[in-house]
Amino acid sequence: MRAAITRSGKLSVEEVPVPVPQAGQVLVRTLACGICGSDLHALDDPGAFAEVSRRSGGVPYDIRDGIVLGHEFVAEVVDYGPGTARMLPTGTQVCGPPIGFGPQGSGIIGYTPAFPGGFGEYMLLSEAFMLPVPGGLDPRTAALTEPFSVAARAVRRAEPTPGTVAMVLGLGPIGLGVVATLKARGHGPVVAVDFSARRRELAGRLGADILIDPAAESPYDRWTSLGVIPGMMDRMAAEYRGVKATETVIFECVGAPGMLAQVVAGAPAAARIMLVGVCLRSDSVEPGVVASKELDIRGSFGGSPAEYRQTLRDIAEGRIDAGVAITGTTGLDGLAEAITALGVPDLHAKIIVEP
Incomplete structure (x- = not known):
């Protein structure tokens, strides 16, 4: 062969x-x-x-x-x-x-x-x-089941709840899969971030609510307009008043050195950070910032057979x-x-x- x-x-x-x-x-x-x-x-x-x-x-x-x-x-x-x-x-x-x-x-x-x-x-x-x-599904489209099942696992591990603000950094196939899975599960708003106009357009077609070119603006400047309380002291004050703060999850789908440090610096208080992109090099993170902002950093890798089966159904039945x-x-x-x-x-x- x-x-x-x-x-x-x-x-x-x-x-x-x-x-x-x-x-x-x-x-x-x-x-x-x-x-x-x-x-x-x-x-x-x-x-x-x-x-x-x-x-x-x-x-x-x-x-x-x-x-x-x-x-x-x-x-x-x-x-x-x-x-x-x-x-x-x-x-x-x-x-x-x-x-x-x-x-x-x-x-x-x-x-x-x-x-x-x-x-x-x-x-x-x-x-x-x-x-x-499933009958009628183009083999080329069905081949996307694997990367989109990786995205499905990342979304599951992120544990978004209704109203959670989700930011997706990097709109390669995995990032696009995260956008599609979030929207298929009814989550939003979903903020999609990439330097590529082509990839931002694809994210929009998959349902992303806000598209950001980081060359034109920092995605981390949007927190307040999205109803997120970015500072830890302000978030704690809201808790004392009995106000439930908006949850935030950031999906890092770039996988390049320096990205984790950028996300930690730009994330709002109490954000969940999902490491989905595979970076093969060391990164630098300040533990004091992670602790003081109460950030939750989680890794996600691959997709389970169950997640693969569900993703295949989602694609075949038109949800994704x-x-x-x-x-x-x-x-x-x-x-x-x-x-x-x-x-x-x-x-x-x-x-x-x-x-």
Whole structure:
């Protein structure tokens, strides 16, 4: 089969063996696979990517050689391995969380040698995690289920309540997914922030209530106009008077060094800060500011099988228009150029690979 495989940190389109399904596994043919920001991070700094994985309790692999990336996939069933229930006929379009499991061990599909990802013509999926794509749903749109399930997890962990002011910093696919999920769950106002006019426009189409260009104004100057009490002393005074203060949650979806420090400095008192963007470098935060403002900093990573299933239903039933985020498609031969193009935010948000 043809696949884009890592060689010395670069992608090389080569002929590689078709994977053989083992016990409990299914061989599928890739129909569509999104290029994820994590793929860009991994290719840009594979050493840091592996180190963060190791220190987080994962099993790191050197992705510089012999890895077929791609974990936002939709495929069709080709064949079953031994010990499978074979509940879906061949030709069924399927997707699922990128969890590889079998006699080879376990790992994230697209980051583990035993489980090549969707930047190749064929993949192995665990039958237990495989879900049929609802009829009529475009495979390219269904491929957005994975990144939007990451957003769904971040929203769940943020615990917004009715009336919570939500600010989303960074409108790549995950940030757009956070906007869409918040609005699908009935939350708002949602403030969407990005330097890219293209991405702000996409956030507006997904329901964002306020769009901010941080080159023109600081998003942190909006708190009072949104009914938020920014200062801790003023918030405590409101509590003494029995006034319930408006809750705030900030989703940091950029994942760049320095962003956390900026958010801590700009956040209003008692805000919840959700770290959703994956930053591979250290940041500087003043603990005294975090404590004095009573900030709650939470991490969020990936999406559970349950969150994946719910997100797939939300997309298929029209509550989330995930296809809005797709701004381009490519084949394997154009993959390297597509990755470069994703570095220009005003050009693209999500590019789908069709092997």
